[in-house]
Amino acid sequence: xxxxxxxxxxxxxxxxxxxxxxxxxxxxxxxxxxxxxxxxxxxxxxxxxxxxxxxxxxxxxxxxxxxxxxxxxxxxxxxxxxxxxxxxxxxxxxxxxxxxxxxxxxxxxxxxxxxxxxxxxxxxxxxxxxxxxxxxxxxxxxxxxxxxxxxxxxxxxxxxxxxxxxxxxxxxxxxxxxxxxxxxxxxxxxxxxxxxxxxxxxxxxxxxxxxxxxxxxxxxxxxxxxxxxxxxxxxxxxxxxxxxxxxxxxxxxxxxxxxxxxxxxxxxxxxxxxxxxxxxxxxxxxxxxxxxxxxxxxxxxxxxxxxxxxxxxxxxxxxxxxxxxxxxxx
Numbered sequence: 001x002x003x004x005x006x007x008x009x010x011x012x013x014x015x016x017x018x019x020x021x022x023x024x025x026x027x028x029x030x031x032x033x034x035x036x037x038x039x040x041x042x043x044x045x046x047x048x049x050x051x052x053x054x055x056x057x058x059x060x061x062x063x064x065x066x067x068x069x070x071x072x073x074x075x076x077x078x079x080x081x082x083x084x085x086x087x088x089x090x091x092x093x094x095x096x097x098x099x100x101x102x103x104x105x106x107x108x109x110x111x112x113x114x115x116x117x118x119x120x121x122x123x124x125x126x127x128x129x130x131x132x133x134x135x136x137x138x139x140x141x142x143x144x145x146x147x148x149x150x151x152x153x154x155x156x157x158x159x160x161x162x163x164x165x166x167x168x169x170x171x172x173x174x175x176x177x178x179x180x181x182x183x184x185x186x187x188x189x190x191x192x193x194x195x196x197x198x199x200x201x202x203x204x205x206x207x208x209x210x211x212x213x214x215x216x217x218x219x220x221x222x223x224x225x226x227x228x229x230x231x232x233x234x235x236x237x238x239x240x241x242x243x244x245x246x247x248x249x250x251x252x253x254x255x256x257x258x259x260x261x262x263x264x265x266x267x268x269x270x271x272x273x274x275x276x277x278x279x280x281x282x283x284x285x286x287x288x289x290x291x292x293x294x295x296x297x298x299x300x301x302x303x304x305x306x307x308x309x310x311x312x313x314x315x316x317x318x319x320x321x322x323x324x325x326x327x328x329x330x
Contacts, residue, residue: 002031003059008038016040024049032059043068047092050074054081061085071096072115082108094118094137101126116141117159128152139163139181148173161185161204168205171197183207183229188215195221206256207232213244220248231256 021043029049052075061084068090076096083104094117113135121141128149139161146169155174165185183206206229253261
């Protein structure tokens with residue numbers, strides 16, 4: 001389908017001037033033609049369609065207010081379409097067939113998050129001047145190194161898992177970096193300079209090639225690290241591995257995907273006890289309910305007993321007034 005002002009009007013059924021967001025996922029769209037009537041669009045989801053080239057996205061050039069664009073799960077082979085998208089803050093082009101990061105991305109000065117996972121990218125390029133970028137996701141590509149990008153001072157997250165990276169990059173360049181995911185690469189050790197990356201909270205280095213304690217020793221200086229994954233590295237087979245890592249990094253709450261801090265464990269145990277108590281209460285309620293349905297065998301209180309006697313007021317008088325009663329008592 002070719003998306004135009006007319007087709008978009010049919011899909012959205014709203015006045016064009018009032019539309020700021022459009023959900024167009026899985027609509028079999030192959031081309032974006034003129035949709036200039038929707039100039040107020042800020043968020044556009046075109047994921048899971050059949051767009052294969054930048055030419056198929058020509059209509060986006062006229063949308064100067066676009067801030068969030070999702071083009072994941074299409075068949076894009078390039079990303080030159082970003083040339084005129086100067087206002088975009090979030091760009092998701094994961095799950096496509098992109099081989100290179102376009103030079104035009106350097107013009108997207110408002111970009112805060114770029115997601116290029118699950119493509120065929122071999123190098124990280126043309127983004128080192130995006131000084132507002134806080135999230136970089138390039139996982140599941142063919143990247144063998146992460147370059148130095150000293151201008152990215154706002155970067156808080158780097159995800160470059162499932163690539164061919166052999167060394168942890170210089171993370172000291174990113175003073176507010178909180179999360180690094182480099183799992184499923186070919187990393188053999190952690191560099192000493194990571195000791196000064198005290199803002200790090202999450203580090204995922206699972207399924208790499210770290211074999212001994214010296215290869216992970218610099219992690220001991222990360223005083224605020226609370227989530228660490230080393231699962232799948234040879235060092236995990238070392239005797240006493242888990243206890244030693246927990247002792248080495250006292251701030252940890254999650255190791256290899258398992259949370260273990262005492263506060264969490266206490267809440268978990270309390271929740272179990274509460275659920276168990278609820279089950280017992282439910283069972284008891286059922287028993288009481290069954291008991292209440294049984295008819296009483298006799299009056300249950302004095303009032304009922306009194307009422308029973310009142311219904312037979314002459315019984316005793318009849319018995320004591322029978323002839324011969326007095327003689328028998330004597």
